[in-house]
Amino acid sequence: MFAIRQLLLLIATAMAAAVTCDCSQTLTSQLLQTVVSAQPNDNVIVSPISIETCLALAYLGAEGQTAAELATSLQLPQAGDKRAVAQKFGRLFEKTKSATGTATFRLANRIYIDERFQVSPQYNAYAVDQMHANAESVRFADAAATAANINSWVEAETDNKIRDLIPANGLDANTALVLVNALYFKAKWVNQFHNHTTTRRHFHESAARKVEVDMMKQTDDFLYGDFPELDATAVELAYLDTDVSMLVLLPKSVDGLADLEAKLKSVDLTKLSTAMRTEEVILHLPKFKFEFELELKPVLEQFGITSMFSDEADFSSLLAAQEKVAVSQAQHKAFIEVNESGTEAAAATYLKIVPLSASFQQQTYQFVADHPFVFAIKDNENVYFVGHVTHF
Incomplete structure (x- = not known):
């Protein structure tokens, strides 16, 4: 069996144009309420878009009950039509091309797959071709070096605001796949403070x-x-x-x-x-200015996303080889800074897949x-x- 470990980090601020996902509003309000009810006295920041994008990457490799739960929680209007879903999330990346002037926005996906495996052609067509999640072959047995490689990519995508996403001991020889999402935004106020x-x-x-x-x-x-x-x-x-x-x-x-x-x-x-x-x-x-860290698994389970964390998980469309996979852990870490000039924000998510056992x-x-x-x-x-x- 394989287990997926997901870790999401973020820093906060704005973005550019107006393309995207109709799925976020219910998840956004429920996400905030669920998180703050558990930690009412903490400063909190989460990125619904980064979480949704990561879950969408998982959905593209899911089937059966696992896919159904993800589609329901994400309110996917084209549930079952994975190409349409991939295209819809893929349009988020067009925002990076529309950022102009002083605003900076980057949204990026990455797939790190152990040299023993390959993603399925179907998953490749959706995740890689549509969602720009380029796949890189790595050797997870070299855990420290591979973690450093992934962290380096995340740091580059987030202007060094997200560091040490994956600890050196966070990977091992059993890891099969890591999916990573990075989100970064920096902009000035129209009306700046003095x-x-x-x-x-x-x-x-x-x-x-x-x-x-x-x-x-x-x-x-x-x-x-x-x-x-x-x-x-x-x-x-x-x-x-x-x-x-x-x-x-x-x-x-x-x-x-x-x-x-x-x-x-x-x-x-x-x-x-x-x-x-x-x-x-x-x-x-x-x-x-503050950081925030969250265990996502219990939050997602409250949204009805449960089977992907169990022995009943069905990610049979993810890898070329018919291997049983499941999600074992979900983490979220965040940072935001707001000052006189404006705001800067970033986010990163990874999934680690290892063998299952008027006037x-x-x-x-x-x-x-x-x-x-x-x-x-x-x-x-x-x-x-x-x-x-x-x-x-």
């Missing part, structure tokens, strides 16, 4: 605890919304040379984050902008993010990164 306006200000981590943080400030026109049904307000900051923006959702009460995130479970974050309008906003937003009068609004808030980096169709800030 360093001299950043001051030390209190951030209320809870009603009982506050700390001093570097709080950025500017007054300009932003998309702004007041959502009574969420008991929150929102502001959207655009990035330069891209149609991606950062949405910030701020609960009206200091301790309102959990209630807000529970309500967001049924909200499409990409559509909130249509209910917002351009207003003059006095914006206070803290600079923040308004102008007024100015205040938006002071001085207590826990949700953020999403998105365009009108996709959420690329989502998370929350709870403490410093």
Whole structure:
């Protein structure tokens, strides 16, 4: 039997044009709610697109119940038509070609396969030809050297923001295949903050605890919304040379984050902008930078993705040889930095396979993010990164 080990790392920010996957919205809201309910006091960031792309690569090699569970969880509109699914995810890569000016975006897949094996012609046609997941033959028996090779590729794709994705002892002679996804974005704000306006200000981590943080400030026109049904307000900051923006959702009460995130479970974050309008906003937003790590397996199991982690896993379309494979572990690691200039983000995922055993009068609004808030980096169709800030 083979086991697939998946590890996802990411750093956060924006992207470019507007092609993509209709599948992400339910997964995005459920992913955020599931993760934060388990770790409510941690700063969190995840990349729905990177996770979906990695799962799509697995789906292309899956059959039977395993394929059905992945298709349902990913809400694949062409479930069963693997070529169409591969093409749909493959169009994400066209965004890398549309990034211009100061915005940088890279999305890349890679297949590392042991010299003992080959991917099946069918999988090759979908994953390699359509999703640009080039296959490289390696010797997993040379574990440390192969891990260094994979890590070097990830570091190059993420501008050295994702390092040591795979530990030296993370591979061994039994490894058959590793699938890797890397995601990187860097962009400046359309309306940049000025360093001299950043001051030390209190951030209320809870009603009982506050700390001093570097709080950025500017007054300009932003998309702004007041959502009574969420008991929150929102502001959207655009990035330069891209149609991606950062949405910030701020609960009206200091301790309102959990209630807000529970309500967001049924909200499409990409559509909130249509209910917002351009207003003059006095914006206070803290600079923040943090890492996040997550065991993905229990999260995915809550989405109904279970068989691929069991003896019943069916990845019979993955390898040329008819070998039994299953997913044994899923990990996620992330990093984000937001400052006066803009945001930088990256993500990487790997799967390790081993033998199984209207008009308004102008007024100015205040938006002071001085207590826990949700953020999403998105365009009108996709959420690329989502998370929350709870403490410093």
